[in-house]
Amino acid sequence: MQKPSLPVFIPSGFRFAATACGIKKSGKLDLSLIVADRPVRGAGVYTTNQIVAAPVLISQSRTPSSEIRAIVTNSGNANACTGDQGTQDALAMTAQVANKIGCDPDGVLVMSTGIIGHALPMEKVTAGIDAATEALSDSESSFLSAADGILTTDVDRKVVSTQIKIDGQTYTIAAMAKGAGMIAPNMATMLGVVLTDAPLSANVAADVLKTAANLSFNRVSVDGHTSTNDTLLLLSSGEGEFLDGDELDQFQYRVNEVCIDLAKKLVADGEGATHVMAINVTGAANEADAELIAKTVAASPLVKTAITGGDPNWGRIVSATGYAGPKIDPTKTSLKICSVTIYRDGSPEPFDAKSLSESMKSNPEVEIELRVGTGPGQAKYWSSDLTCDYVRFNSEYTT
């Protein structure tokens, strides 16, 4: 998988720009634009929160579609809980982009992230969209600027790109995202965009994105708090016959990888995080059960703090499987941390605690392998650990 410091593969047919229009007081990039040269297929996956921001409702109503031309994103203001004004503002953003690039407003998708409950500073946004449409380019630096323009308090840029050869044809996938964890007074919202020049129909694009999201962004958590603005979009610019059958399977697999890689970057950059916990549950009755158990272990503050402290505390992990909900077999429950078996078939195993604690502390990713029975269900889940920095960051702000 491509690292951001290496050259980025950029699918053909897209141009990018970002500007600092003044939404963020810091003066950092806060308006980002992705424009397709021609109408492309677009699909989206959106927050399941019942409190939904205006831009989410608009993008949701416009996907899947075969006529998408652009994605406009502002950071620094989530345009959430902003009532009718928020809807008007989000519509105005898409209308302005449509007018500038010459398409129907329905061909423009919109995302927002940042503080909630405040109206967008539309004068600044309008100027920003004007400036961005003038600066569009297909260069790597423009792509990276667009990726930077969607960040809020993320420490690191989150970009993944790759190429895949299917039946002799090389396709490119490039993706960007911004961080998880909700940040006072901002809501840090997960936003992501996957671009490809592989030819996909709009409906297939929607399926591919949903499958990938379920295996990646829906399997990570920082603090378990679902934002009002979460949005993941996929645009496919590829011409010619749409992928299907085996070709599509190969492509799906690679999109899964890209999304998992991006999702793990979100967790690694979670507020105050010092470790990624990678939880792999096997032996559950089915995949849904395995996912719920993994998610419960991932969310336990006692498990998170044990990982922070490099403590191979099997009691906390095993007991979390017992209250997750799905049926488990306590006599067939086993646990490995960093490949060391410390609990087998319901009983503790002797292990070198000091050495295991050392490898937990020194590994940025701590692997937790949990067998909960003899069923076929398995699932992976990623979470950040819980540190004082998280608490400080989220409590030492006062309205």
Next chain:
Amino acid sequence: MQKPSLPVFIPSGFRFAATACGIKKSGKLDLSLIVADRPVRGAGVYTTNQIVAAPVLISQSRTPSSEIRAIVTNSGNANACTGDQGTQDALAMTAQVANKIGCDPDGVLVMSTGIIGHALPMEKVTAGIDAATEALSDSESSFLSAADGILTTDVDRKVVSTQIKIDGQTYTIAAMAKGAGMIAPNMATMLGVVLTDAPLSANVAADVLKTAANLSFNRVSVDGHTSTNDTLLLLSSGEGEFLDGDELDQFQYRVNEVCIDLAKKLVADGEGATHVMAINVTGAANEADAELIAKTVAASPLVKTAITGGDPNWGRIVSATGYAGPKIDPTKTSLKICSVTIYRDGSPEPFDAKSLSESMKSNPEVEIELRVGTGPGQAKYWSSDLTCDYVRFNSEYTT
């Protein structure tokens, strides 16, 4: 409601003792005994965790019953994940008490709390039971010792007692509990005992206890991690006609109050807690929905840290209602913190943020009133806030 510093009302028919038998390295009291002079009605409510400690299984199999004579509790070792040995040890504890006081082992209930995955030091436990049975007394100081003997890392003793007059007859209720929050390497387990001289049948005692537990101990959380050992027991020593009808309703109400009071003590003494959050959800479709929404708000690390910091951050609270699961009406969602309306019918309300922040900081109990629609469902829930001390306490231990 009686405070522990005031005289404690103790129902007639019970004697108490506690000893330090050496399970705890600190030398603190770690074996506690409650003995009824005659067989009394006993009922229990137990952990829903599928990983269940041996003493829980034994007490569970012996309640409800009209032939209970004693409760023996050790602290410092949970006798959980200890296999057949654990079952033998727990049975041996009850058999020894039964032998000492002259009853069938089925008349003795057992609770344990402390480190998991280690066999009980039975030589010490046996000596402790011998010493405790010699020291039994109905004095207030013995009752308080018994309450101290079930604590682990709790800072404060948790005792509530009260009297209620029903149809000219005065009944006494005295209850003790130990703390929530799971503590490395211990599992801090909720244990509780309610004693009364009000006459209840065994089955009614079970109903009364279940109702009270659902409104109290099942409505509090420190870190949402359900222990393997949670046990709440009720013993009724009262002779004569069993309470029913209006009399029983009055009694039930008072037991609810006692249990809510005890449960709030658990939260206030949660690890690192600086505030109790009291979450009152109204307007949900039904009580179960209201409870789930309140629980979700209570569990959000972002809400908890906002309370820690005295931050009236309505975005975090309102967005948590939106991902809790139950249907809400975003246009009828309103929020008060410390009686100040800050969000009304889906829109932010102007308020004096500085003054509200001051009252949040200075109030040990921060009240969050959340209306989520126009339905009849309501529920109260209590939780601790999340501080660096919690993280430190739970991460700075290494096996």
